[in-house]
Amino acid sequence: MNTVNRIFIPMVLIGLITAGIIWACGENPAILAEAFSNTFFSPFGLGYTIYYATPLIFTGLSVALCFHAGLFNIGAEGQLLWGSIAIVAVSHHFSQLPVFLAIPLGIILAALAGALWGLIPGYLKAYRGSHEVVVTILLNFIATTWVGYLILYPLKNPNTQSAETEIISSTYFIPKFSNAFSWFGTELFRTTPANLSFFIALFCALLAHLILYRSALGYEWRAMGTNFTAARFAGIRTRTQTLCLFVISGAFAGLVGVNEVMGSEHKVIEGFSPGYGFSGIAVALVAENNPLGIIASAFLFGGLQTFARELEFLSDNISKDISIVLQAILLIFIACRPWLAKRLLKQRGESHD
């Protein structure tokens, strides 16, 4: 019931606000219905939603794990860049590997690259007492510029003017849904970039869920996040765990590259991420940091993105950036909810007197 509330009410709210915006933009709100049905009732829309939801699951997990221990990871954006470029780099050097080696290697290196970039804020937070928020923000920019260099020089695709890397070797390709379905003789999800790395995301969510709620490690993290002093008193090594969390969070964020590079684009395009790292914060907040809930809220946000794409397609006045605005409105709503509830309660109490 509660989860229904958490997802459903925001969706209705978003619907209303979007209708308002569309109306204000001088468009017929009826296109809302068309965009909605294109998004949610067509395999094409669903394919895109899955494609957008996959990275959001990864970054949502990355943020949520840290949140559970009371830490802020705003660095998913940088971590996912390293994860993506690592795949291109490994394919550049080992282009002849057979599929059964190439795919695991790509996945592992993407995770590893993200983890290494997560190691920096983790170390600085745990052992130098630096503020993880400022550090991760700075690291995001450093990652953008340095990865930008790799895209433009060592790994550049010489055959094009645009800022993108070479195409990875085909042994690293993760099959798209369309390919997978065509093995069964259907054409479902054709032309959408949805790919099997979605299942890696699902697996990660499940894994995160198990670690958090079923393992001694997750127990320690949640203890740290709920009552830091008591956790320290009980002998939990909070520094080691902080480091460990940032590394794991980084690895999750790095896996975004698997969806983007191995799954759909097969190359890294400069600026490909429309802020997956920051959206991950919204995803985690809506799901109250529950890994399985993150799957649902990633679908909400992924759907939002597809929906915005459809709107842009159907209208001359609306750009797909409306999805970012809607995300922000959703966040404001979530932030205000306890306060609103308190005020409503107060008013009701007063009217009783």
Place this chain on the structure above:
Amino acid sequence: MIDFINSTLRFATPLIFASMGGLLCERAGIATICIEGIILVSAFTSAAFDYYSSSPWLSLGAALLVGGVFMLLHAFLTVRVKSDPIISAITVNLLASGMTPLLMKLLFSNSTNTPSLPQENRFLPVFIPFLSSFPIIRHFSNHLSLVYLAILLPFVIQITLTNTRWGLRLIAAGDGPEALVTSGVSLNHTRFVALFLGGCLMAFSGSYLAIGHSSQFIRDMSAGRGFIALAAIIIGKWQPIPTLVACVFFGFTDALQIELQSSEMLNLILPAQFIQSLPYVISLVVLVFAMGRAKPPLAIGQTSR
């Protein structure tokens, strides 16, 4: 050399405005990582307003108002609703980065940039005759008025903080909120005002970028300056004058980068991207190694455990 110094000043100006605005907010005890978003909305506002009104000063006024109002959203979320300042600031940033292209598309049917403005509708360099009579300073006497303002601003802020009762209360709101409350001053009111004014100052930065430094608003044109400004505040240890120095230094790296980009030779040895990342790397290194534990205003330290 003279050109280089002038270029440094031009690049430092938006950083100074942004960091001074941020400094006010942070000194009032509210962590403010949404400078970036405020720069964006104010830059867009002034470019769009200028397009219709053809008056740079009116556009600046509109930008100040919008910047202030956006910071009021941050103030509302953190002070009134008591939500986490980091999440609140990220929300403001998201809103800004989504809203600007959305409105741009709506108003100008183009979601990447606003129409280019004619020269006469932008801020123009102000030639100061007084300065021009001195031998060396003469070379630095042909800047936009905002540049002069930016250099004066940290000193004004310094005096405001130390010599007015408003400044006193602002510092108390950040360093000893309990003391302020027991002294009978409204903490919320102090913080609301500080954040609004801080937003206005940040808006100067956006205006400068859009209708001073260039002639249009371009999508994501703040390009991380809000975060650099934040780093400058931290490196300046939340003091106006040291923050000014940090801003000028970052302006210097910007100018350097432009300089180096034009020389092919150097670009081969040291690609532009690395110089681009220099402000961030330096901030990080200073933050971690040179300063030890940064000592933010006490109330900020508390919200982040």
Place this chain on the structure above:
Amino acid sequence: MTLPFLQFDRVSKNFNGNSANTLVSFEVQQGSFHGIVGENGAGKSTIMKILYGVHSPDSGTILLNGISTQFNNPNQAIRAGIGMVHQHFKLVPTLSVWENIILGHEPTSLFIPKTNLLATIQQLQNDFGFSLDLEEKVETLPVGQQQQVEILKLLFRKARILILDEPTAVLTPQESEVLLNRLLQLKKQQKTIILITHKLREILEFTDTVTIMRQGKVVATESTASLDEHKLATLMMGRDRQVPVTSQRSFEPQTAVLEVSSLSTKSRKGLQLRNLSLNVAAGEIVGIAGIEGQGQEELVQVLTQLKSFSGHIKMLGEDLLNFTAYQNRQRGFGVIPPDRQKNGLILPFTNEYNLILGHHWEKPFQGLGCLSFPHIRQFAQDQLKHFDVRPCHPDLSTATLSGGNQQKIIIAREASDRVRFLLACHPSRGVDIGAMEFFHEHFRKLRAEGAGILLISSDLDELRTLSDRILVIRNGAFIAEKAASNWTLPDLGLCMTGTES
């Protein structure tokens, strides 16, 4: 002087069903130095906070100059001429002395007229005999001078009644002397002083009248001249009850479970431990008595490895630092922390999760890193039943339990049968008599089984019933040690409060 200046008339206050003040009535004369004395939790601070407008009374009235008064917030109290110096100073550390003094009462001019203000404050300093450097930053001042800033702040606001809550708790003896003499001077200038303290010497030497409180009630209000130390101590502690102090030790203790020698800590601010030496043998309960904040907390932090120290500590026969805090737990070290909600429990967690905190890597609670829920559940059920925690549900959030039952969870976890050295801090604080007796019985059983217990408590009865030996800690050092049976309650009280050592 017939009409009392300040009068409390049957004031009562409850916090969540616990009564903090019951029918408190006493009077304070204008221009007098009035002391309020009592043990921790006697309700001294609460009654003053009611006067100051921090809390509102449930019933009863406060009369100021014969007029019934109730302040809704401290600002109103300040405007009425009442000022309070809290135990924790409310100053802005980064501002200078004069800025702190004028904060909230600045003149309305564009720039602060610094020279004028400095002259005004300097005049105030001269009038009342202060000599602070007004330009100095507050954070650089020693604690004693920070307190003077607080007092000056009140005088600047023209306060007539000054309330000081345990002002000497944070001061060195010399600073205390200076402060109290200064207060005497203020009294001579027609200010009314109300001093909350538990140090008997301060009351006897400086006050005119004194109100003695115990368990939220006024025991007596007397002229100080009619009292002596012994009488005051007896009034404060209650009658010298004959607690059954029996040496229940079943055998002569031999092996030491804790050996501390020349333990010292360094800290820039606050209290330091100074050269502590202490042994706890297996089968022995050693009590540590002391007014709160005399170094007990630091000692706990050192033993739980949260604070660095110099000196030697051997726990369970090995150097403390040879193992991590976690490993020491496995070796049989249990801690009942001083604040169960802050340090001992993760309140939103379930009972079963709280029962394994600090032991969660042990078998059978986990295997291969996975928590083994059936085993945890089984263990939790056994423990909850054994320690009679109600309601006895392993998957109920600990936050929903009463204080006594929360404490039982901690004791079930920390003082299990395996424990060989137990550090117990205020184990029965805030629990009912039944639970307390249950805990005491449990500790005695542990002792009989050969565990060593170090008991830190502010409940002197508890210390005397349980302990074999009692040490008194004051200002970071042990100042006395005797067998428990050789301490009388007034002796102990006097030694703790520092009138006699």
